[in-house]
Structure formats: C-alpha cells, structure tokens
Amino acid sequence: PDELTFAAVDLGASSGRVVVGRVGPGVLRLTEVHRFRNEPVRLPDGLHWDVTGLFREVLHGLAAAAPARPVTVGVDSWAVDYGLLDASGTLLGVPYHYRDSRTDEVAPRVVAAAGADALYAANGLQYLPFNTIFQLAAAAGTAQLAAARTLLLVPDLMGYWLTGERGAELTNASTTGLLDAGTRTWSADLAGIAGIDPALLPELREPGTAIGPLLPDVAAETGLAGVSVTAVASHDTASAVIGVPARSPDFGYISCGTWSLAGLELPGPVRTAAARAANFTNELGVDGSTRFLRNIMGLWLVQETLRTWRLGSGALPGLLAEAARAEPFTALVDPDDDRFLPPGDMPARIAAFCRETGQPVPESRGAVLRCVLESLALAHRRTIRTAAALADREVREVHLVGGGARNELLCRLTADALGLPVVAGPVEATAIGNVLVQARAAGAVPDLAAMRALVAATQPLRRYTPSGGRSAWASAAARLGWGEDG
Ligand code: ADP
Ligand code: LRH
Numbered sequence: 001p002d003e004l005t006f007a008a009v010d011l012g013a014s015s016g017r018v019v020v021g022r023v024g025p026g027v028l029r030l031t032e033v034h035r036f037r038n039e040p041v042r043l044p045d046g047l048h049w050d051v052t053g054l055f056r057e058v059l060h061g062l063a064a065a066a067p068a069r070p071v072t073v074g075v076d077s078w079a080v081d082y083g084l085l086d087a088s089g090t091l092l093g094v095p096y097h098y099r100d101s102r103t104d105e106v107a108p109r110v111v112a113a114a115g116a117d118a119l120y121a122a123n124g125l126q127y128l129p130f131n132t133i134f135q136l137a138a139a140a141g142t143a144q145l146a147a148a149r150t151l152l153l154v155p156d157l158m159g160y161w162l163t164g165e166r167g168a169e170l171t172n173a174s175t176t177g178l179l180d181a182g183t184r185t186w187s188a189d190l191a192g193i194a195g196i197d198p199a200l201l202p203e204l205r206e207p208g209t210a211i212g213p214l215l216p217d218v219a220a221e222t223g224l225a226g227v228s229v230t231a232v233a234s235h236d237t238a239s240a241v242i243g244v245p246a247r248s249p250d251f252g253y254i255s256c257g258t259w260s261l262a263g264l265e266l267p268g269p270v271r272t273a274a275a276r277a278a279n280f281t282n283e284l285g286v287d288g289s290t291r292f293l294r295n296i297m298g299l300w301l302v303q304e305t306l307r308t309w310r311l312g313s314g315a316l317p318g319l320l321a322e323a324a325r326a327e328p329f330t331a332l333v334d335p336d337d338d339r340f341l342p343p344g345d346m347p348a349r350i351a352a353f354c355r356e357t358g359q360p361v362p363e364s365r366g367a368v369l370r371c372v373l374e375s376l377a378l379a380h381r382r383t384i385r386t387a388a389a390l391a392d393r394e395v396r397e398v399h400l401v402g403g404g405a406r407n408e409l410l411c412r413l414t415a416d417a418l419g420l421p422v423v424a425g426p427v428e429a430t431a432i433g434n435v436l437v438q439a440r441a442a443g444a445v446p447d448l449a450a451m452r453a454l455v456a457a458t459q460p461l462r463r464y465t466p467s468g469g470r471s472a473w474a475s476a477a478a479r480l481g482w483g484e485d486g
Contacts, residue, residue, distance in 0.1 A: 018061025021435030133177030239433030256404025263293025322366025
C-alpha cells in the first residue's frame with residue numbers, strides 16, 4: 001500500500017498521548033486519538049509515577065487507535081525512571097518519580113567515591129541527581145532491590161506489559177549512567193558503582209527492532225489482533241530530535257516541554273573536561289548519533305506556577321498575553337537553581353531567588369511569567385552558545401519543538417536572546433519521531449535525512465527572526481553571571 005499507519009504512545013512528564021500516524025511518499029499525517037494527564041502520586045515513602053494508571057490509559061489509547069488499523073505500535077517516555085521485576089516478572093513496588101528527594105544526599109556521595117572525571121569518561125552524562133545510577137545507589141539495601149531480577153525503564157516496562165518481552169532500548173538506556181558512551185554497551189564497572197548486579201540489566205535493543213506481538217489479552221482488549229510492538233527511540237528526547245525538521249546540519253535544537261533540552265546532534269560524544277564542567281550530556285540517538293545537550297528546567301517552572309495558583313493550562317493563553325505586556329528585564333532567575341527541581345510553591349521560590357539576588361520581586365501574574373520566560377530564553381541562549389563552543393560547531397538556526405512551540409512569547413524571546421532564527425514546531429515532534437522510526441522499520445522511509453525532510457514538508461512551522469535588542473540581552477545574561485560566552 002502507498003500509506004502505512006502506526007500508533008505512537010508518547011508519555012510525557014505532564015501528559016501522555018496516543019497518536020495515529022499515516023506515512024507514505026510525501027505524506028505524514030498525525031491524529032491524536034487519546035490524551036491524558038500524567039499526575040505523580042505522593043506516598044509515605046516518596047513521590048511516584050502511577051504506572052498502572054498510565055498503562056490503563058495506554059490501553060484506552062490503543063483501542064481508540066484500532067479503527068485506523070496501525071501495523072505496529074511504539075512507546076516512548078521520559079528518561080531515567082524504571083520498574084524492578086522479580087524472577088516471575090512481577091513488578092516490585094511503585095516506580096519512583098525522578099523528582100523524589102531520596103537521591104539528594106546519595107548522588108554527590110557516589111560521584112565523590114567514583115571520581116567525577118572517571119564517571120564522565122565512562123558514561124559521558126551530565127550530573128543530574130536523579131540519573132538511574134544514583135537512584136539505584138539510593139535503593140541499596142531495600143527488599144525490592146534484593147528480590148529484583150530485571151530492571152525495565154518506563155517504555156520498556158510498558159512494552160513488557162504489552163508483549164511479555166523484556167529488553168532495554170538503547171537511546172533510553174543511555175540516560176541511566178550505566179552505559180559506556182564509547183562502546184554503547186552496559187558497563188559492569190558502572191553497575192558496580194550503582195551497587196547492582198549487572199544481570200539486572202536486560203539485553204539492549206536498537207531503535208527499529210521488533211519487540212514482539214501484543215499479548216492475546218491486550219490484543220483482545222484493544223482490538224489490535226495481529227499487531228506487534230516496535231522498539232522506537234524510546235527516550236522521548238531522542239524521538240523529539242528525530243522529529244526536528246532540519247534541512248542542513250548546522251542546527252541547534254531545543255526540545256521544550258516540561259524540560260528544555262538544548263543542544264546539538266553530533267556524530268559522537270564530546271567528553272572533554274570543559275564539557276563536564278559545563279555539565280553537558282552525551283545521550284545516544286539513532287544511527288550512531290549523539291545528543292550533546294544540557295537539561296534546562298524548562299516549562300516545569302510554568303507548570304508548577306500554574307498549579308500553585310490553582311489554574312489549569314486553559315488559563316495559559318490569557319496569562320501569556322499579560323506576560324507579553326509586562327515590563328521586560330525586571331527580575332531574572334537561574335532556571336537551573338536546585339531549589340526549582342522538586343514540586344511545590346514555585347512563585348514563592350522565584351520570589352525568594354529575586355530577594356536573595358537583590359532584584360524586585362515580580363508581583364502580578366504577568367510579571368512572574370515574564371520573569372520565567374525571559375530567564376528560560378537566557379538559559380536557551382547560554383546553552384546553545386556553550387554547546388557550539390564546546391563542540392566547535394557553528395549554529396545558524398535553532399529548532400524549538402514540543403509544547404513550548406505553542407508559546408509565541410517564549411519563541412520570540414528565545415530568537416531575540418540567541419540572535420538567531422528560531423523555527424518553532426512541530427509541537428508533537430516526539431510522537432512524530434516515534435512514528436517515523438516505526439515507518440523506517442516497515443520500509444516506508446529510508447533514513448534520518450528523509451524523515452526530517454518529510455517533517456519539514458508536511459508540518460506547520462513558524463519562523464521567528466530576531467528583532468534586535470542585542471545589548472539588552474547581553475546585559476541581561478551578564479546579570480546572571482553568564483558573560484560573553486552567552
Ligand atoms: P511533556 O511532554 O514534558 O509533558 P509537552 O511537550 O507536552 O511536555 O509541553 C507541555 C507544555 O506546553 C506545557 O507545560 C505548556 O507550558 C506548553 N503549552 C501547552 N499548551 C500551550 C498553549 N496553548 N500555549 C502556550 N503553551 C502551551
Ligand atoms: C524529558 C526527559 C529528559 C530527561 C528527563 C528526566 O521528558 O526525558 O530528556 O532528562 O525527562
């Protein structure tokens with residue numbers, strides 16, 4: 001047939017969706033068939049993901065996709081988090097949320113014991129207190145870890161519940177800190193640093209390989225008899241970068257949702273001392289590529305601000321209009337300050353930051369959002385410029401994908417701050433990357449360049465050209481101590 005249909009399950013930290021994608025020559029059409037909130041749950045022992053609730057929504061979504069007759073299904077999600085299975089395949093406990101605080105003290109201790117340079121030389125990862133390697137170290141001595149025989153990252157856990165097959169998809173495995181970035185295989189040394197038996201880590205699978213047919217019960221419940229699951233680039237950021245509509249290699253990207261993941265696509269890792277000092281990560285992408293990027297706290301700051309104000313995302317357009325009218329550059333925060341990571345009262349933390357740094361505290365809602373968005377734009381500027389310098393690359397254009405592409409003010413501020421054109425969209429780049437890897441496995445699209453050309457030719461994009469104000473942005477960056485580098 002000319003067109004093939006695929007179902008993509010994309011679990012983001014703030015919401016999940018199931019999308020049907022039709023792919024053919026010059027054709028890429030997406031239809032969202034199911035969307036659901038992803039709300040963490042706090043139990044006495046900490047902050048968790050409601051993974052069985054998410055799986056129920058996955059099943060509902062697949063049932064909604066069934067009438068479109070997808071040939072395969074792919075699952076991606078946020079990185080680093082995992083479930084543990086016992087010898088019989090039973091899930092041991094409720095998986096933790098990466099914003100849980102139990103790694104706060106453990107992570108620095110593990111780094112100090114292993115040596116920060118040695119760790120970076122081995123896994124090439126930025127320091128984030130919630131990297132899987134630190135979460136496992138924090139689980140030392142628990143009954144669950146003692147009983148565990150298999151560790152499955154969230155998309156692999158969903159894949160297991162859909163098919164009964166266990167494995168570890170490579171792009172997401174590269175976020176654990178347990179993979180050797182050079183050999184692209186699990187490292188027994190890194191498992192030792194985490195304090196786990198390397199046998200917990202299942203066999204790696206490349207994006208594009210078949211996982212297996214849906215279990216009979218799943219096929220019956222969803223109406224998807226005869227359908228199988230394909231391993232996609234199951235790290236959502238890996239899928240998002242596939243979905244970037246770049247036409248030439250000199251692009252930077254910002255995958256802008258709950259996090260802003262800003263950086264470059266490179267042919268291999270950069271594990272220099274300078275890259276480590278700047279806390280850049282080397283995550284693995286399709287076709288041997290490396291995602292050289294840094295996490296920026298992202299729209300989490302907006303999400304938690306709205307939650308504190310007891311407002312839903314429906315209030316966002318009105319609030320953004322207020323932010324657009326607010327006075328520029330009155331207060332700026334470093335979005336990556338540790339205090340912003342956990343859930344809680346975000347406006348209070350922003351106010352505290354401003355007070356401590358001798359800045360006026362933004363009063364109106366528009367002013368608070370203005371402060372957040374200008375601060376994010378400055379972090380985007382700093383991160384893309386630093387990435388280019390560290391990798392010795394020139395960046396001529398920046399692609400901003402994910403939910404943030406719907407935020408016109410943020411896109412405009414980012415283009416102005418960077419002094420570079422910003423191409424915004426697609427909003428659903430992650431689901432698109434998920435669909436396209438399935439399409440390639442089915443022979444419907446040849447390679448990464450063709451995938452990106454298809455995205456560029458078919459998806460609505462918006463171009464933001466910098467409107468000047470160079471010196472204002474340079475002095476704003478200097479106020480955060482982010483000097484000439486950007
Ligand atoms: P994730 O995959 O991490 O859950 P998304 O890529 O779905 O995140 O992006 C969610 C973000 O998109 C929200 O936090 C919000 O800031 C932004 N967003 C969603 N809808 C709109 C809108 N109508 N206008 C502006 N921003 C929006
Ligand atoms: C974005 C993301 C990011 C990780 C974080 C835990 O959703 O996968 O790439 O660092 O979640």
